[in-house]
Amino acid sequence: MNQKHKIEKFIIFLNGSNSHTNVKVFANKQNSSSLTNLNVNEIYIADGGLNHFLRNKISCNKIIWAGDYDSLTEKSKKFLDKNSVRNNMKQERELIVEEISLQKNKDYNDFSFLLELIKKKSKNIPIFIEIFFGLGGRKDHEIANIFEAKRFIKNHVPGGICYFHEGVIISSVNFEVICANKLTFSIFSDEDNASISIKGAKYSGNIILERPSHGLSNSTKGSRILIKPNSSTVLFYF
Template sequence: MDNATCYIFGAGEFEPCPIELTSRDLVIAADGGYDYLVEMGLRADIVLGDFDSITSFDVWDDTNCEKLTYPPEKDDTDMLLAIKLGISRGYENFAIYGGLGGRMDHSISNIQALTYIARQGVKGVLYHHNHAMTVINNSSYIIPKETKGYVSIFSLSDVSENVTIKGLKYDIYGENITNDFPIGTSNEAIGKKGFISVGNGTLLIMWQIDSEE
């Protein structure tokens, strides 16, 4: 769905930040992520999960949104359920908040969820305090020239082949990166548009953002 974003809010660490929604955007709260929407005064179009971490039940009954209940014993995490739902409804751009911090296993599972997004041929960015991350698979990504600070690139596949990085402090052209040698740690933005691509493989890209964005 062009020019529309699926926003997903999880129950991890999250600092309220300005988010401007349009009528075409879809807002999904993955269980306790609903509390963040209440705190920020944002609408929830869908709330899903087993509802074991929501605390804002004082406004729950007054919320005019779709509620999808799942059992605690399931293969998909609440976050992955939300992602799959967004994809099934035609969304190709995902912005995820509250997906990191707290339990380490949840943070790792949400990074894996970014890999799932990339391998479905759509785009997703996971935001946390003053940094963001995305995963690309056999594709490319642009780091805006306004970016400041560190930009790190890691291979999530055994080998990511034909990796090119341009417009950052350290450039490479057509090199291979492996998942047992973190050579892409702490590259730096230099006021230029950064271009990162991988011909065959999966890359995790992390960069710093303004905490007030």
């Protein structure tokens, strides 16, 4: 894929139990952040992801929160009541909190709603979505998050990447992974006989993934690997 333009970055907080990892991800002049050194203007938060946001004392200029309130702690509910722009729209605020109420009985999760908001903002721009607390917790919720991200990246024509901290990268663009120690990983494609280019791993080169299990149990030779999805979306798991 031709990547002429810098990828636009979005940060999302979900309500899983896994926090973050020291593995760094780079994609066309854009790189991943760390939870302890997060410096962004805008953060998207799905429901109980606000609990993690407050617990880790994250700073930003604007929050876009969407949810049905079923996962919020009392502290998070009070935070929304105090800071949401639905209360006193004219007041000058250091932090803008845009609150979007969703129905409890709906046929999609809060994460997929945030992805739709991002889609409207980035129709013609490659994207880098970095997700904190997207894994762990209920396994069905974790799988739903991965499949929603996979669907989004596959259908986003300019291309993009979703990085779930602590284990999953879904990408249709070239990306580089940097880690402190040797890393064991597996890589999959949503197409049969997909061509993937891998550099810096035990099994490197132009590799044809004939079937889902073909990409199991690879490992880095050092601390840096480069992945090029030549024909389809890749799911990278470590």
